[in-house]
Amino acid sequence: MKNKWLVTALLAGNAWAWLLAADVDPVIMRVNNKDIHKSEFEYIYNKNSQQQIDQKSLDEYVTLFKNYKLKVAEAEALGIDTTEAFKKELAGYREELAKPYLIDASVDDRLAREAYDRMKEDVEVSHILIGLHARTPQERAAAKQKADSILNCIKAGEDFGTLAEKYSEDGSRQNKGYLGFIRGGRTVYPFEKAAFALQPGQVSDVVESQFGYHIIKVHSRRPDPGEFLFAHIMVLVPRNASDEVKAQKEADARAIYEELKAGADFATLAKERSDDKGTAVRGGELPWVSCGQFVKEFEDAAFALKNKGDITEPVLSPYGWHIIKLLDKRDIKPFEQMRPDIVRMMARDERGGMARAAMVTKLKGEYGFSLDEAQQDKLVKLAQAMGKVDSAYIAAIQTDQSPLFSFQNHTYTVADFAGFLPKGRTVSVNAPDYVTSMVGVMADKEILDYEKSRLEEKYPDFRNLMNEYRDGMLLFEVSNREVWEKASQDTQGLQKYFKKNRKKYKWDKPHYKGFVLQCDDDTTATAVKKRMKKLDADSVIVVLTREFNTDSLTRVKIERGLFVEGENPWVDQLVFKGAPAKVDEKLPVVFVSGKLLKKYPESYTDVRGQVTADYQTYLEKVWVENLNKKYPVEINEDVLKTVNKQ
Template sequence: MTNRTISALLFTLLLIFESSVATMAFVQATGQDDPLLTIGGKTVDKDELIYLLSKGNKSEPGTPGMSRDEFDENLDLFINYKLKVREAEAKGLDQSEEFLKEFESFRENIKAPFLIRNSLEEGELRKAYSRMQEIIRASHILLQFPANASEEDSMIVLRMAMKIEDEIKNGGSINDLAVEYSDDPSAQINKGDLGYFTALQMVQPFEDAAFSLQPGQVSDPVLTNFGYHIINVKDRQPNPGQVRVSHILIRIDENAPNGEDLAKRKVADIYNEIQKVSTIWDDIVKNYSEDPSSSLKGGILPWFSVGSMIPEFEMAAFSLTETGEVSPPIRTRYGYHILRLEEKRPVESFESMEESIRSRILRDSRSTMIQSQVMSIQKSRYNFDENEGNVAKLRAELNTTTKSGFAQYLTEKDLAADQLFSLQGKSYIAQDLADYMAEEEISLKIKTGTFDAWYERFAASELNKAEEADLAANNKEYRMLLKEYRDGILLFSLMNEEVWQKGLMDSVAQKAFYQKNIQEYQWKGRVNAYIVKVLDMTQLDAARKILQGNPLSDELIASFESSYESTNSLAFQTESGNIEYSEHPVLSKANMNESYQELEANGHLHIVLLGEKTNAEPKKFDETRGFVIRDYQEYLDKNLIETLRKKYPVKINPKAKEETFIALNQ
């Protein structure tokens, strides 16, 4: 059987999703003209067998295809598999609460890679990771909107932002202008200089604008939730990755008139002390650092990347190049620091960062943007047509209602039959929205109004249903994968009920099977033996002194093993017990009539001590129960298949069978 043969285990589990993409070409190349099989009156398409066999195909291009015998063997296994699924359906296992819950969970997991949202998310992930290969240093000026700003207020802020932009482009210093105009509180200290940052460290519109600029360029006003920004990119560099440093912190006593000078003098003395060869860094940190969170740990700080720390500290850390290198004292708003480089590492691979990037994207405004794009594509694809007049009217009437009073208000105002939208030709009315709201046991954070919040959610829900229905109807790869999971769960349930649990739990049936097939559970001739494999030949004489000339006993074994384990535990390997000797690699060479022997086997000398022999005899049930259960389960499985073949007659379509064989060998 080659690696293209479908094993029984494959049909038992059927839960290998990762290779499904590789089968897409096979799935798309097949048709559904004639069924391959009819099982108890139900048809089975050849696509299904091609899909499953292609999924297990690991052959290199150019290798021989599947032989007739292999194909027939696989077809027979496939028929057994489909018979069991047919029986599971007949027993109603596909309607059980347990099945429905498990299948729905699988459906949610496997549909994700096929959805529109996934491709959009993937694009954002790749864009974010690509941007992470660079760091940008920029300055900005922020102009915020006044509280409860009107449209006119917003225009005034925008005109001011454009005026400042022109000043900068005409030679004005963005840093000086930031001190004068910026509403960012930190601008009075940093003059608008944000230091270096990379992707996912700024709000999305700011990031998009910054990464579109080259050093020296100034942006048009950029609107974010904070207001309008003018951005001036100063520098772009490759991302240095992450750094880990330890540090010494000397704080400045703001209440002392000469606090700055005292701190500066102290950190200078410490720095001079560090230059001495005899100085131990950990001792200096422990004795002098005023950072209680790190001083007892050698000053070690967590790994950090660009944009994670205050700029002065960050720049000093990333300027260190050699492990153990110590920086001159630097000043931050926390005081004076001396840094020592512990380790650096480059930007991690996309695969290792993927989930972290995804989590961060889904927590910021990109998530809302992606959802908006998803709905836009869905609306276009599935012919979404909103009744704008009715929606505007319902918004005006219902935005101030509560969720609990929504349905009653609809009835009182005779609005329940008003159309909201049509989707794929089906009309949805206000009552449908009310019914949806009643079924949802959640409370939304209402930012606009009750109608707007719930209408958006309802429309998204129906659009998602339309997309999933479209997947199931028109995406053959998804449909095949869904069927594979469904049938796999049913197969598992039937086998668990009819074979595995029955074979495992029915001890009476196990013993009856054991008695009926006792000839299969026989000991061959055995001998009580102790085998010592000599690994260190210098210890051979010591072993002989203890073992030679003494009858085999538990006391002798214990004495020998305690003696060599305490002096040279690697000198010997041992094996003991009542062992079948006819096929044993060492005992098969032994003379059963000699109690002490030395034998060569597999390149090693073995000392063999023999005791009492036992002739061939049946194994006791408890000695072989595990094998009995295994064999009994195989027996139950075989009987189940024989019963199902009688219960559900199998008809094979010769033409479709030949087409399947050809498709698998193309």
């Protein structure tokens, strides 16, 4: 580039006021009077350089980038960016691309690592659950009070198991609250968090979860043994079975065990004798499992197996007798492999909202969020006085312009809050708390919406990414109109281009263009030949199939193609004088109809894919040349020299 300014259109007399030396993100190029900043060029240039095997020089890439922006300018001139379909699609992309910017990613990373670390350790626990069926605030309060009372009894020295057996409201009370070993991800998050914070012998405070109030005791901790692949043979013992039936079931299980010891195949016996029909069809094989997924009796016996192929003696569980075989075992997968599963797991519990909540807290500090607590108290007291939040409550506050909360010079009033509340809904249970909660929900939503509205301004990477998506969508649509679709549908243009450039498509080998026809006898073959004389090539297969064949009888089989030697045995024999082809006894009479093309294709349709691609390249070249004449382009060479190449 010899000149300081590269002007590719007639632009004499510009003042260049858009170029300021002190600009932290100077304009590197102007296309059709639209500024393109250095940061956008660097972003695209470095991203493409990392992805391309054939590295382009900076000058080469400037030309590519300029042509890319010219096509975008043409799309804008055609109004593609103003269509509702385009705007809707781009808005959908922005919604997805914005999500990582509206959470505190460090919180998600920390929680994911925490979850993974807890998968590497097992904690042996018992618990007492109170309030399993508590629904109303009053019932929850009573359950919490009861749980606090039981905890005080434990602190006073009463036996945990006895209290669990007496008071706990879930099935573990039958085992004095014992749950066995758990690993990370096997329980609700509040339970897991409390359990993994305890040392052996310690008891938690009262822990609230979606199921009620828990008191947790940890008995021991151990490294997680990994994941196991087991098979089992099950002899089901019915509930309320008589002693005689129980004895017979045990005898059945032990008989199977003796057969296995004598060398019988485990998978075969599982298929034939196991009462677990779901696994029997797979030779008794269970899915890969880890700690905490079986009842204690099964798990204790199964996890005690050391070597692949080892089997247990018959083991009694609440469901019946099991004979268990260890098929395989493996360590926990690396964190990066587990991360997608961990993220999905976190999204289903309290952790799913923690990164968002952390970002809201951060933004409230950054934007000077202020809540008028006096106004909130008035709203709460009104809900208390009215006894519910409904349309009457909304009507009572919908004209109140008193400020409720504000941030970054944005003020939201009580009337705004009335507009935010769901219409047509009545909340009569704990209405005051509902109002407090909804004020928080509204504040969080508004501050996140504000942040989302200024992502392009705040984050250059996001701005560049959105520009990339926007321009990419425009480029695709305008290129499809001007090149791709045009080339595929312009049959006259394709044929004209082919005739002009026919020598480009010279073949190394002769091609036979035509049909291979297999008939059931000479009479059919004669009739087929006669009929073909009156048909154009494109209708041969359809017409002959319809006239000579039925659903139950095939008198002629037709294959159309452009064949080289070695592709079809009948063409090899009849055209290229090769070895005899194998005769189909049902269709023994074979002939070909067509022509031998020795060096060149006859029509562009013979090499349609290649000609279409070349024609597209030609159309694009002509199009780009016209765009360079149509739109002014200016390049700042001084800024170009400062591009940071990664």
